[in-house]
Amino acid sequence: MASHPIVELTSASSWAMIEDKFSPYAKETLAKLVKFMLDEVFPAIRVAHAQLPTDYDARWKTIIPVVADLKARAKQLGLWNLFLSKVHYPKFGVPLTNLEYAVMAEVLGRGGSLASEVVNCSAPDTGNMEVLARYGSPEQQQKWLVPLLNGEIRSSFAMTERFVSSSDATNIRTSIRQEGNEIVINGHKWWISGAGDPRCAIHLVLGKSDPNSSDKYRQQSIVLVPANAPGVKVIRPMKVFGYDDAPEGHCEIIYDNVRVPLSNLVLGWGKGFEIIQGRLGPGRIHHCMRSIGCAQMALDLMIQRVTDPSRKTFGKYLYEHGTVIADIARSRAEIEGARLLVLSAAQQIDKYQAKGALKEIGIAKFVVPSMALQVVDRAIQSFGAEGVSQDQMLAATWAGLRTLRLADGPDAVHIQQIGQRELKRAPEITKRNTEIKKKEKALFEKYGIKAHL
Incomplete structure (x- = not known):
């Protein structure tokens, strides 16, 4: 056990508990990932920061060279899309369980956001790929999922809104309505991760499509909005304790009468939740x-x-x-x-x-x-x-x-x-303890003991 590479970056005791749940493929992939991290990713972290321009505008237009090189290397090694389990996504996934990926994600977590990105396992792309793999139409999958899986583009997920308590997603106000064969989107979002990236090509936008529905969880829909569609206005990147997270960012966005084809609706009307x-x-x-x-x-x-x-x-x-x-x-x-x-x-x-x-x-x-x-x-x-x-x-x-x-x-x-x-x-706890009390009382009586409680 001690010779296995997982011990170098996680915990020998945890690995001992789950090693027998790992397939031979998962063990081989984990070993390759650990070696890749130690030999190539960790040494590149400070280099990547150094390659990001200090000029503010340039920061949002830069594809960091060492990150691009590491992505090519990860693909070559077969360390790609590790998050997408074939168990749940047979058509697109890799033969890893969520448990197996959990250990790999911990290893990736030691390398910050860079490590996850270079193996195409970083948010918000991971969640968006899962949405398209599970709910997307064949046309949507071909147009958007395949390029995301290949790492050719990036994406964002537009849910959180400014001026709205978004911890309750039923509060969202962004309007999504049908006009003929088009969907029209109007709304004001913020903290939209990935929207500042020059490679971001698609936004998955959650909005209110049927505000009068009696079921508040059927009022929302999700629409695919190309990042370059007319009316998509990226206002500014938000900063997190002073960090702007360029070039991906967490952006404030206004959707101003954005029009997309009806075919860009995901799964169906009212399926947002x-x-x-x-x-x-x-x-x-x-x-x-x-x-x-x-x-x-x-x-x-x-x-x-x-x-x-x-x-x-x-x-x-x-x-x-x-x-x-x-x-x-x-x-x-x-x-x-x-x-x-x-x-x-x-x-x-x-x-x-x-x-x-x-x-x-x-x-x-x-x-x-x-x-x-x-x-x-x-x-x-x-x-x-x-x-x-x-x-x-x-x-x-x-x-x-x-x-x-x-x-x-x-x-x-x-x-x-x-x-x-x-x-x-x-109710279950009360019922069980009531039954125990009855049996307890019977035992007191059997042995002639006076109960004090």
Whole structure:
């Protein structure tokens, strides 16, 4: 076990638990991925940042050379579209389960957004490809899914709206209506990831198509909008704690009387909620998988820092001060626990699809990013001022993880849903304990003991 490459980047104990669930193909792919990360991706991270222009306008028009080269290399190695499981997408997927991909996503998470992009496994493209693979018409799949799978284009998912409490997606106001053989879209979106990328060719837009429907979950539809369609106005990229995430960005967009063919409707009128539930479930767990990798990366950096003899203070190693050792121990324990949550959710998706794993996905969604934030924060503290600077990837990692507590539904929504789900068990719990009490009473009487309760 110790010789397997997974141990280098994750956890020997976790791997021991799941190794027998990995197919020979998955083990071979994982080994190739780990080698690719160590030999080629990790050394390229700082290079990619250096190749991004400092000129503001140029940042949004640049395809980073080292990223393009790594994509070509990943394709050559067969490390491509690893997220799309053949179990659920037989026509387009790769022979990996969600559990197998969960481990690979953790490895990718250690390389930030660059690592996921170079193997064509980065959001929002992953979720959009799943939507098109599951719900798209053959025409839509040929026109948009195939180029996305090939990495020829990128995409965005336009759901969140400005001036609207978007944690409740039934609040969305963007209008989608039919006029003859066309669909007309009017709306104001923001935080639309990927829309700033020069390769972004298609927006999946969620809007309200039937505001008068008695079923509030049948009022919405999803339409495919080409990024260059007349009336699509990218207003500005939003910044996350000062980071603009160029060239992909998270953009504010106005759709001003945008017209697309009726054939650009996905699945059918009123199917928007059905689609986003199918999309967001796997997407949420993918984020959690990568977050485990972020936390593991931060812990490794912290351990290296506090054992560096050149960083001694007052004659002692940093780990000999204060609560550093306790912080390392807590971080290790928290990562191990969170990883089990993620692996459990991935296995549930494999067995029952996303709808059958809502509880596991929801718990992971509000536990894992918060855990990773704590671990990264401890690592930042060990680096002092350097930890919050651009010379370490910790600050950018923290900003991305903090965003995850809002993305795909804020923590409060998931906590509320899990709590309500638990409360539904009350009648069953009460019934079971009532039966136990009856049997308990009978035993007291049998043995002539006076009950005090």
